[in-house]
Amino acid sequence: KNQVEQSPQSLIILEGKNCTLQCNYTVSPFSNLRWYKQDTGRGPVSLTIMTFSENTKSNGRYTATLDADTKQSSLHITASQLSDSASYICVVSDAGANNLFFGTGTRLTVIP
């Protein structure tokens, strides 16, 4: 069964600290993996998208990694800011059918 699991479910960190969010998936055949940021009450906004051949991709203070062998991805946030408080959703697309499989997200709260 194609699934995407994210951990932790929620996380609270101090402003300025780093954090890492995890995404494990069983989607096969794999096409690409995306990380989205969703502010409360808003739609998800794309942070990164990675294909099979990409191990890492950065977008400012956000760095995503992908290990297609172990089917794991992580999103690392450096020097967190209050505006990073949001839900982060991992989405995996399968090859061919182009279906999208969504994780349930990690709720990050950055406190001063």
Added chain:
Amino acid sequence: DVKVTQSSRYLVKRTGEKVFLECVQDMDHENMFWYRQDPGLGLRLIYFSYDVKMKEKGDIPEGYSVSREKKERFSLILESASTNQTSMYLCASSIQGNYGYTFGSGTRLTVV
């Protein structure tokens, strides 16, 4: 940048009312999608469309219908709203192969 616009951010409707949620995209995308998002369940696909007048059921189509009369507009219809349809509704669009996948800002629907 692609813009996906949902006509209402917040909506309150009574049980039994017919509800229309509108979504418009401005980049000539072929594919359009409707999701609902509930705590702990993530995003679930209701309906999608890959061309004008075409529609396909997603994972949870019961109680919903859709209309796509023009390429840029995809409407979600609740024929007779019920309290269990209280949710955040997200529209998205993409080009072939789910590239350029972009979400709207969401509509928070409350059925009382």
